[in-house]
Amino acid sequence: MNIEICNSEEDKHGNSKENIFLAFGDNGNYLGSAFTYPTINYHQVYETPYLIFISINIGDNMDKPLSDEVRKKLFDKVLLRAKELRRQRPDLKARIYSGFEYNKNTLDFYTKNGFKEDYSIIMEAVIPKSFEYILPEKVKVVDWKINSEQDFMKYKAMYDEIFVTPLDMEVFKEQENQKHFKNLAFLIDGDLQGGCTFFEKDGFAYVETIFVLPEKRGKGLSKIIINYMFDYFISNGLNKTKLEVWQLNKRAVELYKSFNYIEVKKNLMFPGITL
Template identity: 65%
Template sequence: MGDKMSIEIKNPKEDQYGNSKENIFLAFSDDGSYLGSAYTYPNINYHQAHETPYLIFIDIDIESNMDKLLKDEVKQKLFDKVFLRAKELQRERSDLKARIYSGFEYNNEKLDFYIKNGFDENYSIIMEADIEENPKYTFTEVEVTEINLSSQKELMEYSAIYNEIFISPLDVDALLEQSKEKHFKNLYFLVDGNIQGGCTIFEKDGYGYIETLYVLSEARGKGISKIIVKYIFNYFLSKNLNKTKLEVWELNKRAINLYKSFGYNEVEKNFMFPGITL
């Protein structure tokens, strides 16, 4: 490689994609060539990770047209910068238990990199259950309404609720694609005209698939999540679907315990979410 290339890492001049420029890092070679980037993004979320509500995401993206040695060096330098920034963000909210984490599809090389840097393994898990025709699915009277995805107003309202609850913002294109699936429903559950929670469900590979299930924070502790699951099970049975599947983050202990109470069991690990709890 000749003389060792020097790598300069700097912040962009302006904020990007709704993220502060202090959270974004760009890597350049000494001749000004772009080598890669990294960013961290903080989010307080009691819905998905009740025990560690301060979630600080980091991501590193390296240009592909480099040899492995240079790639590894750039990646490590970017990690060191972005991890230091993530820890600064954590200290700004030291009153909250925090987890610095990354997320990606199953990739052992990426996982090994984060493990080497002190992160522990974490995953999303696929869970399955058999739905038995059982009186316990009797459904408490709650008003159920379908969200009209062709209405811009209703879609924006749903998007605002979704983005408040889930870590990743709503992918509208993916939702519209899902709406073409057999037996698709995107529902609100209401009490006295007020939204308590909702779900997105459809048939996938012969299973009744739960894409999302959520309860608004002000409606927690009233058994709404169990009402929603019972409604979903009855709906799937009405469509002759007696097996059900879903995916949930391992950190979301509350949701996992709910699903286990309805007979769901873990069948495989899927996305990787290595992280470190502070």
């Protein structure tokens, strides 16, 4: 079968059409697609701020030889484009990567094509039952309510600016149903400084997010947030806590270690190449 790769004629998701590729067969039948999306993120990966994500999606009902051929042709095209994007910012250290969720077949494909394994780290800590913390008077903590789609989109815009993995509304709604769910905002003089999201999961106080707005960093707020969470956990009978962090986010890893979090597991995710 002859496989034709072309750029998308429309751009529906805020990406450049030159970054979107479609694969078609002899009869114009759809075979698959790929895209690359560049972003600059100093918040989670300070040392490698230029992140270029690539994704490949193969159509249904194809035999394995054809599926493998389509995937490889799309990969070659999208990787070439990702490298072109990388050259546009020679001043920044860059990483071309793929995959937010673990999938062995996908991981095997990327590693066979020159990408290196990367990890997210599962960390756990045991909080002493005698732990107590008094919040500084200048800091106010409020529930950050997401009551409408407009609220969610505003929150998502801020979230996606800070975190590598985009916020998913369905996942967020599922978390809201968990016991002890809290989405908190930390304010000083009425001004938003940072926040966190956590809930109970499998007997652990699971920390989904901790963030401090870029312009508010360097004042110790992340430690205030963690201390506040630990106090809340202990007050509600939870002395074990767990979180997941990208290993490239070295600042966050060191912060969590300072609160006695230890690495208990690695997930193979985010295969990529650093340029």
